Amino acid sequence: MADENSLGAILRAQGVSRRGFLKFCSAMAALMALPPSMVPAIAAALDKALRPSVIWLSFQECTGCTESLTRSHTPTLEALIFDAISLDYHHTLQAASGEAAEAARAEAMKKFYGKYLLVVDGSIPTKDGGVYSTIAGMSNLDMLQEAAKGAAAIMAVGTCAAFGGIPHANPNPTGAVAVSDIIKDKPIINVSGCPPIPVVITGVLAHYLTFGTLPELDDLGRPKVFYGESIHDRCYRRPFYDQGKFAKTFDDEGARNGWCLFELGCKGPTTFNACATTKWNQGTSFPIESGHGCLGCSEPNFWDAGSFYQALSTPITPVGKAAAVAAAAGIVGGAAIAMHNRHVKGAAKSEHQTVTVKDLEK
Numbered sequence: 122m123a124d125e126n127s128l129g130a131i132l133r134a135q136g137v138s139r140r141g142f143l144k145f146c147s148a149m150a151a152l153m154a155l156p157p158s159m160v161p162a163i164a165a166a167l168d169k170a171l172r173p174s175v176i177w178l179s180f181q182e183c184t185g186c187t188e189s190l191t192r193s194h195t196p197t198l199e200a201l202i203f204d205a206i207s208l209d210y211h212h213t214l215q216a217a218s219g220e221a222a223e224a225a226r227a228e229a230m231k232k233f234y235g236k237y238l239l240v241v242d243g244s245i246p247t248k249d250g251g252v253y254s255t256i257a258g259m260s261n262l263d264m265l266q267e268a269a270k271g272a273a274a275i276m277a278v279g280t281c282a283a284f285g286g287i288p289h290a291n292p293n294p295t296g297a298v299a300v301s302d303i304i305k306d307k308p309i310i311n312v313s314g315c316p317p318i319p320v321v322i323t324g325v326l327a328h329y330l331t332f333g334t335l336p337e338l339d340d341l342g343r344p345k346v347f348y349g350e351s352i353h354d355r356c357y358r359r360p361f362y363d364q365g366k367f368a369k370t371f372d373d374e375g376a377r378n379g380w381c382l383f384e385l386g387c388k389g390p391t392t393f394n395a396c397a398t399t400k401w402n403q404g405t406s407f408p409i410e411s412g413h414g415c416l417g418c419s420e421p422n423f424w425d426a427g428s429f430y431q432a433l434s435t436p437i438t439p440v441g442k443a444a445a446v447a448a449a450a451g452i453v454g455g456a457a458i459a460m461h462n463r464h465v466k467g468a469a470k471s472e473h474q475t476v477t478v479k480d481l482e483k
């Protein structure tokens with residue numbers, strides 16, 4: 122259970138030295154994409170912060186999101202973050218089961234009413250009264266509504282919780298919806314991805330630990346610090362894209378030369394996530410580096426958006442305009458999307474407010 126000790130006191134009691142604590146703060150700053158000059162202010166904020174209670178509910182899902190979290194490549198940091206929060210209920214990770222587990226959830230909801238962070242992975246089935254997924258005899262719909270009442274904020278982890286995900290895909294037999302379709306009166310942060318990147322999950326938790334608030338969000342409710350740029354913006358194959366050098370099959374000369382995977386269906390130009398920078402599996406690689414295009418899994422309706430292996434068609438709306446102008450100028454459609462993405466990137470950057478030392482000290 123969470124207690125009233127500050128995080129600094131808890132970490133010191135665990136034998137974490139001042140030097141170790143500052144190292145932890147440096148790692149947190151890096152996770153939140155803040156400059157090293159912010160470390161002392163983060164240390165001061167964390168030293169005073171109280172240990173938050175976290176209730177984690179898994180609904181209509183595949184457990185991929187929790188699997189992803191447990192593969193975080195910074196075990197020391199992850200361990201420290203999980204020591205620094207009080208994970209009072211998590212279906213998959215808790216030792217308790219049955220009535221004891223539900224009693225723990227009820228107790229945490231009562232004791233920390235109005236203060237706990239509610240984390241949800243999985244979508245919520247709404248058809249036929251929500252009968253398609255239940256826990257302890259309670260529908261996911263009822264459990265979400267009950268747990269959301271006393272939450273300070275909600276973190277929707279994974280594309281299922283954020284946007285409905287695969288269960289929401291056509292024909293959506295269970296009437297699956299996202300957390301934000303049900304809960305309208307609480308701050309919600311969407312940490313999308315199928316699954317989300319482990320360090321993005323811990324990074325958002327780190328931000329919440331440090332500031333007690335959610336980070337700045339984009340128009341889909343995702344933290345801009347991790348979702349502010351497209352995969353395409355940061356892709357190391359981008360120079361080939363700009364030169365019009367595209368692999369045509371997965372084993373042709375272009376593929377062997379590491380050329381752009383756009384024509385093989387890569388959704389990098391329309392997908393916002395941090396895969397190209399944080400990477401996966403201990404920072405080893407990400408799908409494009411392994412020779413496969415991006416599937417667009419952090420975007421709404423990615424499953425219904427057409428074949429994973431079909432190149433993005435000439436884009437509609439703002440991109441379509443760019444494509445039309447580019448076509449008139451004799452530029453290939455791919456370059457039009459590049460123009461569009463430079464615009465999106467510029468807009469995301471200009472909307473992003475810089476965090477100052479004063480903000481940290483609030």
Ligand code: SF4
Nearest residue numbers: 182185279280281315
């Ligand atoms: S978002 Fe993906 S990984 Fe997470 S629960 Fe849904 S299907 Fe599984």
Ligand code: SF4
Nearest residue numbers: 353356381382387389
């Ligand atoms: S289309 Fe895909 S592979 Fe090509 S540069 Fe963009 S993100 Fe990288």
